[in-house]
Amino acid sequence: MAASAGPRPGWSRRAQYSLFFSFLAVIAGLIVGLVLLILSLVAPQSYATVRGFALDLTAPISGALNEVTTTVTGLASGAGDYWDAASQNGELKRERAALMRRMVEARAILEENQQLKAALQLRERSGEAVAAGRVVGSSFESPRRFAIISVGSSDGVRIGMPVRAPEGLIGRVIDAGITASRVLLVSDRANIVPARILKGGQPVISTGRGDGTIDVRPLEVGKNPFRPGDIIVTSGTGGLYPPLVPIAKVIRLDDDGAVAIPIADPAQVSFAIVEPPYEPAALAAAASPDSEVP
Numbered sequence: 001m002a003a004s005a006g007p008r009p010g011w012s013r014r015a016q017y018s019l020f021f022s023f024l025a026v027i028a029g030l031i032v033g034l035v036l037l038i039l040s041l042v043a044p045q046s047y048a049t050v051r052g053f054a055l056d057l058t059a060p061i062s063g064a065l066n067e068v069t070t071t072v073t074g075l076a077s078g079a080g081d082y083w084d085a086a087s088q089n090g091e092l093k094r095e096r097a098a099l100m101r102r103m104v105e106a107r108a109i110l111e112e113n114q115q116l117k118a119a120l121q122l123r124e125r126s127g128e129a130v131a132a133g134r135v136v137g138s139s140f141e142s143p144r145r146f147a148i149i150s151v152g153s154s155d156g157v158r159i160g161m162p163v164r165a166p167e168g169l170i171g172r173v174i175d176a177g178i179t180a181s182r183v184l185l186v187s188d189r190a191n192i193v194p195a196r197i198l199k200g201g202q203p204v205i206s207t208g209r210g211d212g213t214i215d216v217r218p219l220e221v222g223k224n225p226f227r228p229g230d231i232i233v234t235s236g237t238g239g240l241y242p243p244l245v246p247i248a249k250v251i252r253l254d255d256d257g258a259v260a261i262p263i264a265d266p267a268q269v270s271f272a273i274v275e276p277p278y279e280p281a282a283l284a285a286a287a288s289p290d291s292e293v294p
Helices: 015-043 043-123 281-285
Strands: 131-139 146-147 163-166 169-176 180-184 192-197 203-208 214-218 231-234 246-253 258-262 271-274
Touching: 146 169, 146 246, 180 192
Parallel strands: none
Antiparallel strands: 131 146, 131 271, 146 180, 163 169, 163 271, 169 180, 192 203, 192 231, 203 214, 214 258, 231 246, 246 258
């Protein structure tokens, strides 16, 4: 016969006491309940007094338990509110970032529309414009300065034709494909443009420096007529570029000349106009092998 898993209650005095006091507690509870029941039936007023005394006795405990419950509930609610606020804050940040992106896109579209409108107005004013196209690329890291426009020989573009934007002169065509052309920018070392100072009219020569800027020199040696802020425009001499087209703005003086920046920056210009040469004979000269750029 297997041994018992543990000592029986009769073998443990502590177990016997526990059973005994439990039994007494049950008996006492029954007696108290019975007394309260009889009291509530026989003497309701006395029962009300006893109930009030019990209420006074348990009120502090109930109040303490209520405070604990309220505190725990408040902590849980506060934590939930915190996480909700953090989530809403993150969502607002994402919405703000998306809104900023849309604003940048809208601003870029607005600027492009303004440039297109200016290019269309320029073409209307320049009744002899050959073609209008988009500037699809330009060189920055290379010492040679070129731009690509989205019009070519199928649009009537020929080598040597001047290219300009509403802001000013961009350069001249040196290669013409069927649907695209390559433009030698005014900031390239090989591009020399007869020009003059807009204010005063002194004749000067504009030559690209190959770094995005333009070197302007007066024809009269020994005199520097430039001032910072002077606008350099084409003079019409040579027959290729029409007169009074803005080329550059002087930013600093040199020993016998000045350094200027192009007014029509290909990096900022979206559309360009190809025009016929100012004098038709200049087109043959510009397209001759001696004027080709390597």
